[in-house]
Every structure is written in structure tokens, then in C-alpha cells.
Amino acid sequence: MGSEVLLKIQECFPDLNIHWLLTGKGRMIRHALSYTSDEEPIVEVVQVLQEQIVLLQKSLADKNELIDLLKKKRPLKRSALAI
Secondary structure (H helix, E strand, C coil): CCHHHHHHHHHHCCCECHHHHHHCCCCCECCCCCCCCCCHHHHHHHHHHHHHHHHHHHHHHHHHHHHHHHHHHCCCCHHHHCC
16 A cells, blocks of 8 residues: 555544554554644654555565575576576
């Protein structure tokens, strides 16, 4: 799910816990916050984006591990590399 989609979801459903949406952990509905300045919603968006970065890093690490396992299982021939 892209960050633009997450921002739109958060805009339409401000009580929805985005962390729950991404991970399934925690409560679906978060406590409504009363903002005292215009900068506080930005902090929340940054937190959501940081959580998404962590999930993407984990996904990348899993894919790299899978690639390594596949390379060990079936190594490339030298002739295939010299194209």
C-alpha cells in the first residue's frame, strides 16, 4: 500500500489506526487526539511513513534471503554470466 493511499485513508478515517491497518497489530480505532498546532498532524504522518519503511525493509530482507537460498540451490553456470 503506497503512502499516498495511506494518507487518503487517514484523511477520510482519522480515528483509524494506520499501524493496525498495515500490521494487524494493536487496536483498529485509535483515540482521537486534540491537536494544539498545525504541526502535530505532520508528526503522525511521519510516524506512519516510518512504520511503512520498517515493513518494506523487512520485506526486502526476506526477498534477499530468498534470492540467496535460490542461488545456493541452483548456482549459475559461468557461461550464462558471460553474455
